């Protein structure tokens with residue numbers, strides 16, 4: 001039954017609608033969760049800044065990791081080992097066990113929903129090799145990435161949308177959530193949201209709120225992320241007093257198109273593509289003798305950076321490397337990597353059937369995010385417990401940190417993360433029987449803070465330009481928080497970012513129209529970019545070790561004695577706290593930390 | 599570089615008008631969307647949709663020098679100056695280059711865009727031969743950008759009745775799926791003088807699809823099935 005008649009919140013005098021559940025985000029994670037809620041008969045509102053199939057999950061290319069064993073023997077425990085090792089032991093082993101065990105089930109389910117996976121001759125799902133995935137605990141590469149050509153994310157996102165159409169999920173398209181509504185007890189009671197077409201601000205009251213707002217790669221200048229990936233969920237929780245976990249860990253993908261940022265999937269190397277330096281040398285043989293070009297991403301990106309630093313880069317400025325795949329032959333390229341060819345032709349001016357693609361490590365994925373448990377509940381330290389659930393709040397997908405990716409995510413494990421934890425959060429929410437519960441009263445000041453932000457923007461007649469500040473922020477993050485980091489760079493980065501944060505409070509936009517005001521949307525996004533950037537650079541400066549994607553030239557070694565722990569960043573006072581890594585799986589023996597070689 | 603852009607903000611403009619822009623580009627600006635972002639930094643009131651900037655999300659479809667396309671994969675080298683930009687034709691304009699897509703999505707939703715198979719699924723995947731899977735190529739890649747449908751004269755005249763090329767291509771995507779069991783109902787749903795048969799094979803759709811898909815071919819296949827079913 002739906003209770004969504006339009007009414008006005010007495011306290012807040014904003015128009016209001018009521019639902020059992022509000023989900024912010026219609027990417028893979030949000031739509032996997034919404035499906036379950038809609039099918040269970042909850043009244044659900046799914047908000048998205050863009051039409052659901054335009055969410056950035058659509059851009060994922062390579063595949064979904066699951067030990068189906070369709071190509072050769074495979075086992076979830078091997079997948080688990082690879083993921084723990086890939087995470088440089090910062091991943092929580094209970095969550096990793098849960099994800100890897102659930103993987104086959106959620107992939108089969110997606111197939112049943114209609115996902116157009118590529119097929120083997122025997123009719124089973126085609127799987128390709130991917131970086132860091134191995135058989136028998138690191139022995140040799142294994143084909144574990146379930147793929148739909150090089151459009152896996154597109155196929156998955158459309159399939160999930162289609163299934164939601166079937167379930168009659170209610171979407172609020174081009175609605176932007178601005179802030180959480182929280183009461184004095186810390187319970188989350190819904191969101192304040194901005195309807196782009198009309199410029200109206202609403203309170204969407206709910207018994208449970210799920211954040212699924214995706215990545216925030218737009219805090220960096222060179223990024224594989226879409227324009228809309230601005231870390232809105234991170235900004236929302238940070239402003240609500242909830243910490244962000246492990247934000248120093250950002251993955252550089254080895255192969256973004258040089259100059260353009262557009263991604264070339266690791267699946268290219270999975271299918272046999274290799275990286276070359278200016279001397280035509282396959283340099284990965286030196287850095288990772290065993291898995292070579294298919295070592296984990298942090299290792300490959302660092303090796304590439306090293307090659308460039310030592311003068312073996314390609315091009316006029318010796319600033320990139322080459323990805324060669326012509327030896328795969330036109331047939332494999334056209335069949336397995338058709339979009340990659342399109343991208344290379346469009347964005348790099350080369351046809352990979354004949355010439356190599358110029359590539360460079362490019363920001364791609366945030367391992368950190370909103371701290372959650374395996375049910376997707378957002379958790380915070382409270383009364384001596386490290387992981388106490390915040391009532392009424394869940395987070396899933398790239399904006400969440402369960403943590404299954406630790407300090408470095410393996411390729412194909414994100415799409416998997418969306419499916420597994422979208423599913424588990426959905427199941428956990430359904431089990432709470434929210435339809436039988438009443439809505440809590442809204443606090444008197446519900447909606448005041450975001451309304452004040454909007455009012456300031458409307459009143460400002462002069463001030464800082466939003467695109468200029470955003471660009472400055474991206475440049476600072478790129479040069480102070482890149483592949484290689486050190487104290488001096490980071491400390492300077494912190495003070496620059498804090499100075500930019502001051503400017504963010506003084507932006508102005510010229511466009512004051514209520515109708516589809518994209519300048520206003522960008523200004524509101526900047527409020528989230530800045531929180532994300534602060535969390536990142538402050539956490540990175542404090543972590544005095546190298547682990548996974550955080551590579552510090554002044555602390556080149558991993559330091560388990562002092563740093564085998566998760567960072568928690570609080571917006572208030574820019575404060576840091578830490579909590580232990582869970583090294584204890586659910587049912588199997590722990591994989592104790594050891595040196596990481598590929 | 600010179601631009602001539604359709605402007606309309608219902609809040610302040612009595613009617614639409616064209617605005618001329620001249621924008622200095624950086625050497626790294628390759629695509630039309632790069633130029634639009636530069637324009638927007640100069641005039642923040644210019645409204646358009648964009649997200650992925652790589653031709654996969656379908657946000658930034660617009661009419662570029664008279665032809666529908668995606669700004670993010672339209673190379674600046676390939677467009678004549680002044681570049682005339684208009685919103686997609688045939689849909690209500692919300693503001694500037696932003697159109698109301700709901701008539702388009704309503705037609706997409708009308709074709710039951712999801713797999714129908716009521717047999718209990720096996721424990722593992724449903725099997726599908728590579729040949730059967732091949733049938734979905736050229737169909738499942740549709741990004742719902744609406745370039746095709748808003749280039750189709752039949753849709754302009756009957757947006758509420760004619761499903762349009764994107765909807766029909768997607769209808770065929772499920773008809774062609776060896777795992778789908780709803781063939782008869784899918785054909786019934788389209789067996790109507792308007793829904794399917796308003797297509798007069800004008801081919802505009804196939805001409806403009808930025809993903810190189812061929813809706814006209816898919817429509818031809820549905821028509822073929824209708825004929826086969828009738829005899």
Ligand SMILES: Cc1cc2nc3c(=O)[nH]c(=O)nc-3n(C[C@H](O)[C@H](O)[C@H](O)COP(=O)(O)OP(=O)(O)OC[C@H]3O[C@@H](n4cnc5c(N)ncnc54)[C@H](O)[C@@H]3O)c2cc1C
Pocket residue numbers: 024025026027028029030047048049050052055056057058059060061062063064065152153175176177178212213214215224225226228229232233263265364365396397398399411412413414415416418
């Ligand atoms: C180019 C590329 C290729 C990739 N390839 C792979 C791969 O092969 N395998 C793999 O496992 N992973 C891959 N990844 C990573 C993976 O695709 C992403 O991590 C994942 O898709 C994120 O999904 P999500 O559901 O969390 O977020 P998204 O899909 O980004 O969705 C976020 C949603 O939140 C909405 N939203 C955001 N803010 C707001 C707000 N304020 N109000 C309302 N709505 C909001 C957006 O509109 C959107 O609907 C790739 C990533 C990129 C960028």
Ligand code: SF4
Pocket residue numbers: 749750751752753762763796797798799800801802803804813814817
């Ligand atoms: S072929 Fe049919 S659908 Fe395509 S443009 Fe022509 S009339 Fe429209």
Ligand code: SF4
Pocket residue numbers: 739740741742743744745746747763764767806807808809810811813
């Ligand atoms: S068929 Fe092509 S033009 Fe039409 S909506 Fe799909 S991708 Fe766009």
Ligand code: FES
Pocket residue numbers: 648649650651652653654655656657658659668669670671
């Ligand atoms: S911005 Fe996504 S298709 Fe152009």
